[in-house]
Amino acid sequence: MDIRQLQYFLAVVDSGSVNRAAAQLFVAQPSVSQSLRRLERDLGCELFQRAGRKLVLNAAGHSLVEPARELVRSLDVARATVGAVGGLRGGRLLIVSMPSQSVSPLSSLISRFLDRYPGVEVGVMTATRPDDVCDALRAGTAELGLVAFPNGPLREPGFRIEPVEHQSFIVVARRPDDLPDGDRPLQYEDLRGKRLVVGQPGTGMRRVADAILMATDCRIAVQIEQREALLPLVLDGAGVAVVAESWRSLALAAGLTVRELATDEILHVSLVLPLSPLSPAAAAFRDIAGLA
Numbered sequence: 001m002d003i004r005q006l007q008y009f010l011a012v013v014d015s016g017s018v019n020r021a022a023a024q025l026f027v028a029q030p031s032v033s034q035s036l037r038r039l040e041r042d043l044g045c046e047l048f049q050r051a052g053r054k055l056v057l058n059a060a061g062h063s064l065v066e067p068a069r070e071l072v073r074s075l076d077v078a079r080a081t082v083g084a085v086g087g088l089r090g091g092r093l094l095i096v097s098m099p100s101q102s103v104s105p106l107s108s109l110i111s112r113f114l115d116r117y118p119g120v121e122v123g124v125m126t127a128t129r130p131d132d133v134c135d136a137l138r139a140g141t142a143e144l145g146l147v148a149f150p151n152g153p154l155r156e157p158g159f160r161i162e163p164v165e166h167q168s169f170i171v172v173a174r175r176p177d178d179l180p181d182g183d184r185p186l187q188y189e190d191l192r193g194k195r196l197v198v199g200q201p202g203t204g205m206r207r208v209a210d211a212i213l214m215a216t217d218c219r220i221a222v223q224i225e226q227r228e229a230l231l232p233l234v235l236d237g238a239g240v241a242v243v244a245e246s247w248r249s250l251a252l253a254a255g256l257t258v259r260e261l262a263t264d265e266i267l268h269v270s271l272v273l274p275l276s277p278l279s280p281a282a283a284a285f286r287d288i289a290g291l292a
Contacts, residue, residue, distance in 0.1 A: 005039040006068040069140040089119040093281040096125040096142035099227040104246035113288045129202045143282040145272035150204045153268045160273040167245040167267040173257045185260035188215040195221035195239030204267045209242050
């Protein structure tokens with residue numbers, strides 16, 4: 001068994017077929033098929049159930065996925081560590097973040113990181129919920145995660161959780177007269193009768209919106225998966241929205257009215273890190289976040 005066999009195995013797992021794996025790896029399809037057969041011979045068992053061209057992991061295959069990812073990741077970290085001996089001048093850092101935290105604080109953290117390490121390319125994936133962030137880290141598709149969890153830090157076995165900041169909630173509306181007069185923080189009752197634009201269940205913003213719905217006669221006007229469409233919907237008059245504090249600058253730049261919301265709900269924004277050693281780029285980003 002060698003590292004290339006494991007890389008080809010994981011490519012098939014992630015892509016769902018030998019043909020797609022070969023295309024992603026830029027190799028011929030027979031090379032991937034032969035590598036899988038050699039790996040199965042070395043291990044003394046089959047890893048997939050074959051149904052025509054479709055490959056489905058069996059129990060043995062499932063048991064190999066996590067160790068294979070860890071071995072491949074360890075090799076990548078080793079290469080990056082050696083390459084960074086003279087300084088962090090290149091490479092790529094992959095981060096998975098929840099959408100609101102991609103707006104803030106991730107954008108400023110990336111800017112600060114690139115000011116110090118301009119040769120590193122940063123890739124950002126979006127995950128809707130904390131569980132999705134952790135799943136991406138387990139799968140090895142990202143090195144670091146950024147999550148927001150309501151009313152306390154995320155607790156997830158198998159990861160280090162490092163706090164970054166706390167975020168409160170705001171209400172955004174199309175015009176000032178869409179909300180009660182005054183500068184005081186809005187109470188839930190102040191939103192009575194309003195139409196709400198909300199995101200998917202399972203997020204901190206939706207948790208607060210649901211609390212408002214339970215306490216008042218508000219109703220949902222729009223529920224949308226693409227959180228980036230929340231502000232345009234409010235701007236077009238679909239309703240008001242409760243969003244994390246991280247959206248404030250974007251909402252103001254769009255010309256929307258922004259008011260504080262009186263709520264005990266707080267988002268705890270944290271970095272999620274694997275327990276295994278970090279690549280030099282990931283370690284440098286963690287250090288930057290610690291200075292935020």
